[in-house]
Amino acid sequence: MDLTDETHEDLDRLLRSGGIRLGPAQRGRLEWLVGQYGAPIFDGVGEGRRNGVIILKEPPSGAAAELFYRSLNPGCAVVIPASENPGFDFLKSKLTEFGTVGPCGAEGPHEMWWGGIGWSKFLTAADASSVRPRIVSCYPRGADATAAFALRHSLERFDLACHIEPIATQFGDRMLCFEKAEFMLRMWNKYREPLLFVDVDASLREAPLLPSYLGCDVALHKWNRWEMSARVLYLGRTARAEMLLRAWQQLAASYPAIWEGYLLDQAWSLTSSQVPLDTVWLPRSYHSLKGDLGAMRATILHDRQTTTLDLGPDPGFAGIARTARRAGRTGARDAFMVMTTKAETGNGIAVILRDVAASDAGAVAGDRGSRDRRLCRRLRRLRPAGAVAVRLAGRHRRRARGRRARAPPHPGDRTGPAHRQRFLRGPCVRPGGHDRPPPLPLTDINRCSRPSSCSPTPCNSSNRSPICSASTIATSPSARRCAHRTSAPSKRRC
Incomplete structure (x- = not known):
């Protein structure tokens, strides 16, 4: 359904009012949803709406997500423009996941997720699709060809082109x-229509036209809602789909002993992080097994016994990718922020973002760029002899904020007042109940002037205690430093 110029203007006005930036691929998917469901709104509670697209900007709480879910019906579609936020994971787990669109650079810097209530609307409309894929399959030469004949026979009933x-x-x-x-x-280079790979042991009960009707780049099924299966794989005739295929082929050639689903997962994650890959997550009817409750209504039925176990053999991979894949995210379990700087540092630099929970998702995403630039400017001004020592007591983390004390220069430090170090001293409490004295400034190990009761061995990374290593977050490779405390000799920490 083509949108009118007035509908395009209304959509532009709505996105601008919400401060949402979408790339061309993400905008195209949103316009397609508007044509299927109706006019979009922001953060609606539903209120018994019979159709429409609901755009969520902020992750709802548990109770709000439950109320929002109960207000939906099959005539509603939910779009999350910043779906990489883990705060949306709970709501996603209650909805039917239709697909995701990867980031589109500066125009659309976030992943877009779209879902709804069930596949019934799309499965009914897919029968009218004018684009029909070519079914391709292969099997080892010399193996029994009975399954291949059965697959070819099932394809003839639907008048689908095939290559087995x-x-x-x-x-x-x-x-x-x-x-x-x-x-x-090889099939991609040989044919010009979209390709749908199906395992040779499968049989078709209905025409598999859902991926071509949705007009996506890639379509596949996530077993147990997280594990990508290579038994059914759709590739549209797009450059992004070819990029995924070539990435999968290169990974498979480099690591032939790794299971195919893991390599497909990594190829999808790599491609989605580089280009706006439009992915559709196929329903279970495209990956049914013999013995499933819905096997009689299956579109593609595999000649395998039903199970709830993982397809891949490595349980360690599940721990890495399960949480993110169930939410349709390309990232790992935790969210990371990567920044570049010209500062000369030997170790890592810890970045602490505070008051994030009190800010909305849009403000956090919008301030990230300016925050990165400010931090990089501070790192560039960091002296080569500088170091930052941070010690925060676990449960007193909030009380430690802002308690900064500028310590006097160490007698052995001849760098002058301009090189005094700042410390963030947390209330580290001794067993006796008294706070530890503030640490002295960091000094160069080549000019380390400790009391005679200290060990004469110079302080370096090899004899540094774990507490000292944990306290020093970032040090310069040109001048490593350590902090000495004015406590009893038996309790000195280097």
């Missing part, structure tokens, strides 16, 4: 990931 062939494999009875990826790349 035996391929040479290193192991006679099974295929490796790089062999399947090379086959897919």
